[in-house]
Amino acid sequence: MKVAVLGKTLFSGVISALLAECGHQVVWCNSFNTGEPARTYFQDESLQLLLQKQEESGFLNCCDFQHLNFNQDVFFFSFNATEEQLAFQMLNTIHHACFAHPKLMINASTFGLHGTARFQQLLPNDDWVYLPDIIQEGNAIRSFVQATQLIVGCDQPDVQLKVRELLRPLFPRAQQYLFMPILDAEFTKLSISGMLATRISYMNDLASVAEKLGIDIEQVRQGMAADNRIGSAYLFPGVGFGGENFSHDIRTLTHAVADSGVKNQLLEQVWDINEQQKELLFRKLWNYFRGDLQGKTVAIWGAAFKENTPSIQQSPVHAMLAALWAQGATVKLHDPQALTNIEQIYGQRTDLILCEDQYQAVEDADALCLITAWKQYGSPDYAYLSKLMQHPLILDGRNLYDPAYIKSRGFNYIGVGR
Amino acid sequence: MLDQLKSDQNSNNAYKKLNSVKEQLKSIHLRQLFAADPERFNQYSVQFEQVVFDYSKHRVNHDAVQHLIEWAETQNLRSWIGSLFSTQTINYTEQRAAMHWALRLPKEDQQHEDLAAEVHAQLDRMYALVEQIHAGQRRGATGEVIQDVVNIGVGGSDLGPLMVSHALSDFKYQSAKPLNVHFVSTMDGSQLSELLHQLRPETTLFIISSKSFGTIDTLSNAQTVRLWLEKSLGQHPSIVKHHFIGVSTKPEKMTAWGIAPENQLLLWDWVGGRYSLWSCIGLPIALSIGVDGFKQLLAGAYAVDQHFQYKPLEQNIPVLMGLLGAWNTNFLDIQTHAILPYDGRLKYFASYLQQLEMESNGKSIQRNGEKVQLDTCPIIWGEVGPNAQHAFYQLLHQGTQAVSCDFIAPVKRYNSQQYTYVDNADALIEQHHLALSNCLAQSRLLAFGNDALDQTELQGLPAYKQYEGNQPSSTILLQELNPYSLGMLIALYEHKVFVQSVLWNINPFDQWGVEKGKEIANQLLPILNGEQTDISGLDGSTQGLIKILTA
Numbered sequence: 030m031k032v033a034v035l036g037k038t039l040f041s042g043v044i045s046a047l048l049a050e051c052g053h054q055v056v057w058c059n060s061f062n063t064g065e066p067a068r069t070y071f072q073d074e075s076l077q078l079l080l081q082k083q084e085e086s087g088f089l090n091c092c093d094f095q096h097l098n099f100n101q102d103v104f105f106f107s108f109n110a111t112e113e114q115l116a117f118q119m120l121n122t123i124h125h126a127c128f129a130h131p132k133l134m135i136n137a138s139t140f141g142l143h144g145t146a147r148f149q150q151l152l153p154n155d156d157w158v159y160l161p162d163i164i165q166e167g168n169a170i171r172s173f174v175q176a177t178q179l180i181v182g183c184d185q186p187d188v189q190l191k192v193r194e195l196l197r198p199l200f201p202r203a204q205q206y207l208f209m210p211i212l213d214a215e216f217t218k219l220s221i222s223g224m225l226a227t228r229i230s231y232m233n234d235l236a237s238v239a240e241k242l243g244i245d246i247e248q249v250r251q252g253m254a255a256d257n258r259i260g261s262a263y264l265f266p267g268v269g270f271g272g273e274n275f276s277h278d279i280r281t282l283t284h285a286v287a288d289s290g291v292k293n294q295l296l297e298q299v300w301d302i303n304e305q306q307k308e309l310l311f312r313k314l315w316n317y318f319r320g321d322l323q324g325k326t327v328a329i330w331g332a333a334f335k336e337n338t339p340s341i342q343q344s345p346v347h348a349m350l351a352a353l354w355a356q357g358a359t360v361k362l363h364d365p366q367a368l369t370n371i372e373q374i375y376g377q378r379t380d381l382i383l384c385e386d387q388y389q390a391v392e393d394a395d396a397l398c399l400i401t402a403w404k405q406y407g408s409p410d411y412a413y414l415s416k417l418m419q420h421p422l423i424l425d426g427r428n429l430y431d432p433a434y435i436k437s438r439g440f441n442y443i444g445v446g447r
Numbered sequence: 448m449l450d451q452l453k454s455d456q457n458s459n460n461a462y463k464k465l466n467s468v469k470e471q472l473k474s475i476h477l478r479q480l481f482a483a484d485p486e487r488f489n490q491y492s493v494q495f496e497q498v499v500f501d502y503s504k505h506r507v508n509h510d511a512v513q514h515l516i517e518w519a520e521t522q523n524l525r526s527w528i529g530s531l532f533s534t535q536t537i538n539y540t541e542q543r544a545a546m547h548w549a550l551r552l553p554k555e556d557q558q559h560e561d562l563a564a565e566v567h568a569q570l571d572r573m574y575a576l577v578e579q580i581h582a583g584q585r586r587g588a589t590g591e592v593i594q595d596v597v598n599i600g601v602g603g604s605d606l607g608p609l610m611v612s613h614a615l616s617d618f619k620y621q622s623a624k625p626l627n628v629h630f631v632s633t634m635d636g637s638q639l640s641e642l643l644h645q646l647r648p649e650t651t652l653f654i655i656s657s658k659s660f661g662t663i664d665t666l667s668n669a670q671t672v673r674l675w676l677e678k679s680l681g682q683h684p685s686i687v688k689h690h691f692i693g694v695s696t697k698p699e700k701m702t703a704w705g706i707a708p709e710n711q712l713l714l715w716d717w718v719g720g721r722y723s724l725w726s727c728i729g730l731p732i733a734l735s736i737g738v739d740g741f742k743q744l745l746a747g748a749y750a751v752d753q754h755f756q757y758k759p760l761e762q763n764i765p766v767l768m769g770l771l772g773a774w775n776t777n778f779l780d781i782q783t784h785a786i787l788p789y790d791g792r793l794k795y796f797a798s799y800l801q802q803l804e805m806e807s808n809g810k811s812i813q814r815n816g817e818k819v820q821l822d823t824c825p826i827i828w829g830e831v832g833p834n835a836q837h838a839f840y841q842l843l844h845q846g847t848q849a850v851s852c853d854f855i856a857p858v859k860r861y862n863s864q865q866y867t868y869v870d871n872a873d874a875l876i877e878q879h880h881l882a883l884s885n886c887l888a889q890s891r892l893l894a895f896g897n898d899a900l901d902q903t904e905l906q907g908l909p910a911y912k913q914y915e916g917n918q919p920s921s922t923i924l925l926q927e928l929n930p931y932s933l934g935m936l937i938a939l940y941e942h943k944v945f946v947q948s949v950l951w952n953i954n955p956f957d958q959w960g961v962e963k964g965k966e967i968a969n970q971l972l973p974i975l976n977g978e979q980t981d982i983s984g985l986d987g988s989t990q991g992l993i994k995i996l997t998a
Contacts, residue, residue, distance in 0.1 A: 315589075319683070355584035
């Protein structure tokens with residue numbers, strides 16, 4: 030089939046690469062303004078590689094929107110939640126273009142409930158389906174192809190056939206599709222995010238109790254994960270979840286719940302606990318130093334909201350920086366990928382020192398806070414750390430280290446819920 | 448009363464003239480004054496920036512106003528205003544200046560450069576604190592963000608901030624995290640006991656606001672909350688450091704209590720408590736409406752300071768307010784004055800003015816040490832107008848007391864898209880029009896009596912359904928009730944009080960009448976605590992009551 034993929038999201042990259050690999054003729058349109066590069070660059074190496082391969086084989090072409098040929102069988106729209114305006118402008122252009130209807134139109138953007146219906150109003154003569162964005166940053170391709178069942182919002186039974194044909198090489202079996210009405214699928218997508226967030230906040234809530242009772246939450250987590258009704262995913266206590274899409278889903282769902290008039294505070298609390306959690310390491314530091322952080326130097330390892338991504342959207346690092354700066358502390362920050370993004374937001378300031386080397390960041394530091402569980406932070410050279418730091422204090426926001434061992438190396442250790 | 452005024456020839460003359468105008472006016476009803484002069488509103492109203500002061504419904508004519516101004520002149524009002532706006536110790540019984548005006552000087556004021564610098568140094572410290580709290584970066588001992596601030600103060604350290612915060616609730620600053628400001632004043636702890644069980648110690652900050660830092664009401668409340676905090680957070684000195692702000696003239700006393708120097712905000716002996724909301728005593732106000740809002744409040748008051756100093760007396764609103772009040776009290780024999788705001792946000796305005804006017808001018812000794820020859824401050828009372836209509840308006844309309852009134856209303860309301868009301872603005876604007884129509888109706892009926900009714904209705908109306916009218920009132924319209932116009936309004940009343948103190952030759956800046964009671968209470972406390980048992984020196988009534996209380 031001839032497929033046009035519109036958007037710059039990770040999902041648009043993944044779907045372009047995968048569909049091209051299966052032999053579809055794919056045009057990936059990810060440049061919408063003059064001056065934008067014609068091709069979005071992802072930090073995800075395997076995705077980058079696959080995209081490159083498909084371009085070379087000729088199944089994948091990139092172009093900007095102005096040069097997009099509307100003679101396609103399928104249009105695939107994948108935009109960020111903040112790009113709704115842009116998406117509508119584009120649909121409007123397509124709406125005025127001259128081509129035969131119906132086409133298969135796939136909305137893969139999360140614009141909240143009725144988001145697909147708003148698109149459909151502009152192009153009512155086409156076949157609309159909604160495909161939830163289930164891509165996980167840092168694990169992009171696998172998170173899509175390894176889905177056990179693909180949720181597809183599709184209001185017309187005859188359109189299901191087209192969807193199946195498009196994705197057949199990736200998902201050959203009928204039971205790999207879960208078709209449902211579009212609105213139901215939109216709500217499902219948000220509910221999944223809500224559930225995952227709830228698990229994290231629940232664990233964080235338990236962690237704060239565990240800490241007061243002298244229990245190690247890590248033992249509890251392992252015990253809970255061993256129960257097959259629960260499983261191990263999204264059970265890690267820490268300094269809070271982040272990420273643009275995930276956070277946006279929670280907000281959208283919370284508002285949808287509130288607007289429905291149903292009195293339901295669970296999601297509000299899930300969100301609040303998480304916001305509290307982002308400051309957790311700061312509060313531990315504050316307690317440790319009895320509220321006197323003026324002039325202290327604090328090293329932070331990790332700025333990305335999770336490992337393997339440069340994204341710092343909704344990352345706990347922001348709450349940490351604001352809180353530390355408000356108390357007159359200086360931050361020395363290391364992250365393998367996110368420093369450029371940090372610099373873009375905060376610019377040059379005397380109380381923020383960006384470090385290319387993780388050990389450079391801890392030099393003369395009064396404390397080291399670990400915020401992102403990058404692999405390279407897993408086994409630090411403790412002797413070297415101890416030598417570099419002004420004061421041997423480690424605050425482990427992801428419970429990455431073994432408390433007993435780290436203490437035996439002469440550090441003061443503070444984790445989450447242990 | 449005429450014979451009481453023999454001492455001063457000039458005043459005597461002015462007084463004589465006023466008395467003869469009074470005789471002329473005695474038999475003239477307000478409706479006749481209006482009938483005789485279609486231009487009366489234009490003649491007897493003054494507009495200044497966002498404020499219109501309409502005094503046409505007072506029982507005065509051209510002569511009365513002229514002679515009142517002569518009276519002010521013979522009392523040297525002009526030069527007294529000069530003394531107020533100087534560093535002179537016009538509060539002679541305490542050897543202090545009364546420079547609340549200095550608190551609203553612009554930062555770059557040329558005339559009082561040093562004073563402005565001193566005042567703004569403290570204001571800037573307060574602003575920094577407010578901004579820290581609003582940013583969600585002020586933290587309690589556990590590092591949690593402060594979300595509740597409790598102002599502990601009494602009198603001027605309570606009423607002013609409370610009144611203004613409430614009045615400007617539509618201008619609430621939207622802080623990073625929800626912030627609630629509470630007020631605690633009563634020495635019996637009733638407000639505290641209700642509040643404490645709703646608050647979390649970890650996220651609560653207390654302001655101890657006391658000019659002298661010796662007020663027992665405030666210190667007893669402060670002690671209770673300190674124990675409350677220590678019970679859940681422990682006794683480390685960092686608890687007090689992270690949960691208490693002090694506002695006072697006495698840094699050494701604040702330090703002794705445990706308040707960290709960086710948490711001490713200072714004011715000066717030259718500010719009276721009831722004139723202090725413009726200083727750091729206004730911290731709860733700044734927390735409610737934000738730093739910019741607070742600056743607007745000061746700017747409004749500063750504008751009135753300029754108006755008061757430089758406008759001719761006959762165009763000078765505080766002067767007119769003071770003179771009309773004295774006219775009503777001293778010549779028309781009206782002994783009470785009601786404050787009737789037609790805006791629920793001004794709920795505490797009457798209580799605030801009770802303190803401002805009655806504590807200032809409730810005096811009977813002149814500056815020369817002699818007993819006053821005229822009645823001084825009338826009883827000030829009042830309530831939000833629409834509610835009062837269902838309470839005491841009956842007495843105003845058909846009772847036997849003569850009462851003068853101030854009607855206060857904003858012209859526009861619900862017009863600035865504030866998040867607190869924007870969703871319901873249309874319906875609320877209609878309610879505002881309803882309140883305004885009631886405001887106008889009541890002042891009409893009070894002034895004109897039956898004349899305000901439909902004349903055809905009057906036929907055969909029984910006496911108990913009739914209205915005398917002839918009750919004088921002022922109407923003060925604010926373009927809208929905002930920080931600037933409220934600053935203006937309060938300053939107008941402050942200066943009105945000063946004008947009257949000059950007319951009556953009394954010191955409005957002391958309060959010796961409230962000092963003695965505190966002392967006697969201190970003598971009785973040991974008896975009630977059982978530390979002292981000899982009560983033979985007391986009067987029979989107190990002895991009898993103590994026996995019950997200690998039984």
